[in-house]
Amino acid sequence: xxxxxxxxxxxxxxxxxxxxxxxxxxxxxxxxxxxxxxxxxxxxxxxxxxxxxxxxxxxxxxxxxxxxxxxxxxxxxxxxxxxxxxxxxxxxxxxxxxxxxxxxxxxxxxxxxxxxxxxxxxxxxxxxxxxxxxxxxxxxxxxxxxxxxxxxxxxxxxxxxxxxxxxxxxxxxxxxxxxxxxxxxxxxxxxxxxxxxxxxxxxxxxxxxxxxxxxxxxxxxxxxxxxxxxxxxxxxxxxxxxxxxxxxxxxxxxxxxxxxxxxxxxxxxxxxxxxxxxxxxxxxxxxxxxxxxxxxxxxxxxxxxxxxxxxxxxxxxxxxxxxxxxxxxxxxxxxxxxxxxxxxxxxxxxxxxxxxxxxxxxxxxxxxxxxxxxxxxxxxxxxxxxxxxxxxxxxxxxxxxxxxxxxxxxxxxxxxxxxxxxxxxxxxxxxxxxxxxxxxxxxxxxxxxxxxxxxxxxxxxxxxxxxxxxxxxxxxxxxxxxxxxxxxxxxxxxxxxxxxxxxxxxxxxxxxxxxxxxxxxxxxxxxxxxxxxxxxxxxxxxxxxxxxxxxxxxxxx
Amino acid sequence: xxxxxxxxxxxxxxxxxxxxxxxxxxxxxxxxxxxxxxxxxxxxxxxxxxxxxxxxxxxxxxxxxxxxxxxxxxxxxxxxxxxxxxxxxxxxxxxxxxxxxxxxxxxxxxxxxxxxxxxxxxxxxxxxxxxxxxxxxxxxxxxxxxxxxxxxxxxxxxxxxxxxxxxxxxxxxxxxxxxxxxxxxxxxxxxxxxxxxxxxxxxxxxxxxxxxxxxxxxxxxxxxxxxxxxxxxxxxxxxxxxxxxxxxxxxxxxxxxxxxxxxxxxxxxxxxxxxxxxxxxxxxxxxxxxxxxxxxxxxxxxxxxxxxxxxxxxxxxxxxxxxxxxxxxxxxxxxxxxxxxxxxx
Numbered sequence: 001x002x003x004x005x006x007x008x009x010x011x012x013x014x015x016x017x018x019x020x021x022x023x024x025x026x027x028x029x030x031x032x033x034x035x036x037x038x039x040x041x042x043x044x045x046x047x048x049x050x051x052x053x054x055x056x057x058x059x060x061x062x063x064x065x066x067x068x069x070x071x072x073x074x075x076x077x078x079x080x081x082x083x084x085x086x087x088x089x090x091x092x093x094x095x096x097x098x099x100x101x102x103x104x105x106x107x108x109x110x111x112x113x114x115x116x117x118x119x120x121x122x123x124x125x126x127x128x129x130x131x132x133x134x135x136x137x138x139x140x141x142x143x144x145x146x147x148x149x150x151x152x153x154x155x156x157x158x159x160x161x162x163x164x165x166x167x168x169x170x171x172x173x174x175x176x177x178x179x180x181x182x183x184x185x186x187x188x189x190x191x192x193x194x195x196x197x198x199x200x201x202x203x204x205x206x207x208x209x210x211x212x213x214x215x216x217x218x219x220x221x222x223x224x225x226x227x228x229x230x231x232x233x234x235x236x237x238x239x240x241x242x243x244x245x246x247x248x249x250x251x252x253x254x255x256x257x258x259x260x261x262x263x264x265x266x267x268x269x270x271x272x273x274x275x276x277x278x279x280x281x282x283x284x285x286x287x288x289x290x291x292x293x294x295x296x297x298x299x300x301x302x303x304x305x306x307x308x309x310x311x312x313x314x315x316x317x318x319x320x321x322x323x324x325x326x327x328x329x330x331x332x333x334x335x336x337x338x339x340x341x342x343x344x345x346x347x348x349x350x351x352x353x354x355x356x357x358x359x360x361x362x363x364x365x366x367x368x369x370x371x372x373x374x375x376x377x378x379x380x381x382x383x384x385x386x387x388x389x390x391x392x393x394x395x396x397x398x399x400x401x402x403x404x405x406x407x408x409x410x411x412x413x414x415x416x417x418x419x420x421x422x423x424x425x426x427x428x429x430x431x432x433x434x435x436x437x438x439x440x441x442x443x444x445x446x447x448x449x450x451x452x453x454x455x456x457x458x459x460x461x462x463x464x465x466x467x468x469x470x471x472x473x474x475x476x477x478x479x480x481x482x483x484x485x486x487x488x489x490x491x492x493x494x495x496x497x498x499x500x501x502x503x504x505x506x507x508x509x510x511x512x513x514x515x516x517x518x519x520x521x522x523x524x525x526x527x528x529x530x531x532x533x534x535x536x537x538x539x540x541x542x543x544x545x546x547x548x549x550x551x552x553x554x555x556x557x
Numbered sequence: 558x559x560x561x562x563x564x565x566x567x568x569x570x571x572x573x574x575x576x577x578x579x580x581x582x583x584x585x586x587x588x589x590x591x592x593x594x595x596x597x598x599x600x601x602x603x604x605x606x607x608x609x610x611x612x613x614x615x616x617x618x619x620x621x622x623x624x625x626x627x628x629x630x631x632x633x634x635x636x637x638x639x640x641x642x643x644x645x646x647x648x649x650x651x652x653x654x655x656x657x658x659x660x661x662x663x664x665x666x667x668x669x670x671x672x673x674x675x676x677x678x679x680x681x682x683x684x685x686x687x688x689x690x691x692x693x694x695x696x697x698x699x700x701x702x703x704x705x706x707x708x709x710x711x712x713x714x715x716x717x718x719x720x721x722x723x724x725x726x727x728x729x730x731x732x733x734x735x736x737x738x739x740x741x742x743x744x745x746x747x748x749x750x751x752x753x754x755x756x757x758x759x760x761x762x763x764x765x766x767x768x769x770x771x772x773x774x775x776x777x778x779x780x781x782x783x784x785x786x787x788x789x790x791x792x793x794x795x796x797x798x799x800x801x802x803x804x805x806x807x808x809x810x811x812x813x814x815x816x817x818x819x820x821x822x823x824x825x826x827x828x829x830x831x832x833x834x835x836x837x838x839x840x841x842x843x844x845x846x847x848x849x850x851x852x853x854x855x856x857x858x859x860x861x862x863x864x865x866x867x868x869x870x871x872x873x874x875x876x877x878x879x880x881x882x883x884x885x886x887x888x889x890x891x892x893x894x895x896x897x898x899x900x901x902x
Contacts, residue, residue, distance in 0.1 A: 150862055154643035173862035177644040264742045321733020325752045325841040506861045513844035522843045
């Protein structure tokens with residue numbers, strides 16, 4: 001069923017539409033009454049806010065570097081360092097047990113099956129005994145975490161320790177108002193030299209800590225990120241087998257897709273890679289500042305080229321039909337089983353896939369396509385925010401409990417190369433994991449069942465590419481990252497935490513829906529300018545003013 | 558919402574025969590007298606309380622649930638008239654009158670979603686609603702009890718599958734890389750494009766509903782069929798009525814009150830076509846085809862935290878549903894049916 005969409009000319013079409021449906025409207029308010037009670041102001045909603053960078057320096061902890069082991073492959077341009085083997089001598093980073101016997105509930109998202117709960121899980125028992133405190137995890141399905149968190153925050157029903165992914169925080173309206181009501185102000189505990197009792201937390205980068213500031217106070221413990229977060233992966237084993245070459249331009253990528261595509265034998269070239277296509281065509285991540293003006297990605301010619309290219313890819317039938325039919329939920333399975341050969345994913349997918357697939361298929365190999373731009377010129381990649389999640393402590397627990405929780409978070413912030421890292425990441429040696437011939441940990445059967453990312457998620461730590469248990473992983477990934485990181489695009493709002501105006505947030509979904517329509521062939525590429533014009537009216541232009549003010553306040557415009 | 562409000566009442570009624578343990582007189586209350594034309598003079602309240610207190614006691618848990626989970630939360634609808642922020646609370650959020658309703662009713666996306674919802678309801682009323690009736694009549698004509706049980710189980714079962722599973726199954730069978738598509742491709746034909754075609758989406762969702770829920774919907778009709786007096790069939794057969802005549806003059810009239818009842822309830826639910834089914838297939842066919850009121854409310858309000866706007870949309874839905882039920886009930890009365898209720902004074 002298809003019906004004509006009201007034309008984007010807002011005023012007249014809306015009136016005509018109301019005329020048509022006046023009968024229905026009359027049921028509720030009466031169409032005459034409706035126009036009589038028109039509100040005077042604009043539709044209410046949060047107007048957005050931005051952290052003031054100048055004020056932040058006094059709020060964040062002093063930076064005290066900590067390095068457990070020297071990396072074999074240092075990172076350049078902010079890329080994470082690589083470790084090609086596990087150290088034989090682990091460093092003890094935390095003296096004694098951090099906890100004082102307290103018991104706390106922690107809420108975190110989890111992607112994947114929920115492990116057995118406290119009381120039936122020897123991994124929890126072991127780590128909790130090392131921590132000297134009992135952490136009871138309440139995991140939420142990571143795929144629907146925003147629904148859950150919106151309700152939890154609105155109801156004010158938070159547990160002792162709450163981890164919220166950063167993208168979810170951005171979608172929770174008025175989070176700046178919520179944080180001071182629900183969470184403990186950590187400024188007195190951590191700002192400046194107050195952080196000294198927690199050396200692991202002090203070793204987290206300052207710009208990541210600035211991301212934990214809301215309403216001019218420090219609330220969140222950050223998770224420092226890599227400068228980039230996703231790109232296209234390819235099935236290296238299949239490429240080697242068939243002798244396919246790697247692309248260096250958009251055109252080559254398209255031709256490669258046509259060569260790989262073989263639906264008769266259940267093999268499609270691509271999963272979705274719309275976000276990466278935007279980078280291939282050098283569209284900005286969100287805003288670009290040029291000639292004294294802010295331009296949103298929707299408004300750039302690069303974005304339109306990227307959309308047109310993706311449309312060609314969909315039209316040529318190079319994308320797996322399940323991906324075209326859904327939200328991409330099973331794209332990992334399709335990639336892992338070779339039904340898709342090239343797909344976009346976050347870097348974490350690499351080790352996830354190796355952990356799951358290598359035991360059954362030892363020949364399975366994946367790798368990142370070397371970065372390129374559509375015309376073979378200099379690439380431009382979307383940078384990451386400095387932190388990708390925040391961990392909050394419930395307000396009003398009292399100083400004793402807050403310091404105990406902070407000590408636990410400090411323990412869980414110990415980086416690669418420490419005793420603590422092995423404990424909270426892998427559990428007990430000989431029980432949850434065994435060291436293989438190269439000294440790398442491998443989960444035992446019990447470990448596979450019980451070990452989860454819970455403790456990993458209640459704190460952040462300095463990044464490392466260190467999973468040397470997987471073949472070529474450390475070498476390939478560090479080489480790719482050291483090359484790619486230099487092409488990170490300049491972000492006019494670098495380092496500024498912004499709560500987006502709600503009209504801007506609301507306008508995004510309908511716009512993305514229409515762009516999806518274009519990609520999948522339900523609208524023409526030529527309609528994009530109309531779609532963007534509608535977006536401007538629905539909040540895009542207002543957001544430009546808001547973002548412009550933020551730039552001006554920081555003296556960047 | 559209304560059907561939920563009504564359910565406990567019928568539950569009370571259904572509970573009455575079970576109270577055989579209670580004094581016989583208790584069951585023979587004015588309720589039975591409704592059937593006789595002349596109501597006896599009502600007893601004084603105290604006498605009725607003394608007589609029925611066990612029955613009333615039994616309704617307390619249901620009333621409690623109703624109060625806690627329906628009536629008290631209903632008061633929360635007040636936020637539809639506010640610019641509500643959970644951090645300020647209901648007391649401190651400013652009142653904005655009918656502003657939210659104004660924004661809602663002037664939002665073209667809202668009307669798109671309403672139009673989609675009504676189209677789907679109307680289509681399913683014609684192409685889904687009769688299916689369980691037909692199934693029930695067919696199944697009722699199967700004589701072997703063992704085969705009938707087997708068939709019943711087979712057609713009930715999909716009701717217990719979640720929508721995620723149902724849509725995955727459809728995708729695996731008739732999807733672009735599904736069983737049938739791959740078979741076609743191996744024989745040199747093109748694959749199917751059913752799951753991603755917005756023009757046939759209406760047929761697809763209806764097919765999914767039929768597959769999933771037609772068997773479940775059949776149960777009520779099977780019960781109604783069992784209640785039809787078998788003597789009528791015998792008498793008609795003796796008089797030489799054919800199979801079709803018996804269906805037309807005995808079976809369908811016997812089912813009519815149930816059909817009308819369910820039709821009215823369905824109308825009250827006209828703005829409710831389900832959330833998951835459409836949410837899951839939204840990207841496949843696009844928001845223009847798959848946006849229904851429930852998904853509209855999700856995207857426009859809950860996903861971006863505009864609680865007041867969502868409450869306003871929910872309230873509009875509820876009020877329209879109530880009006881539809883009342884109107885349909887009135888029409889049923891005019892046609893001489895009992896409908897879902899009838900004033901007894």
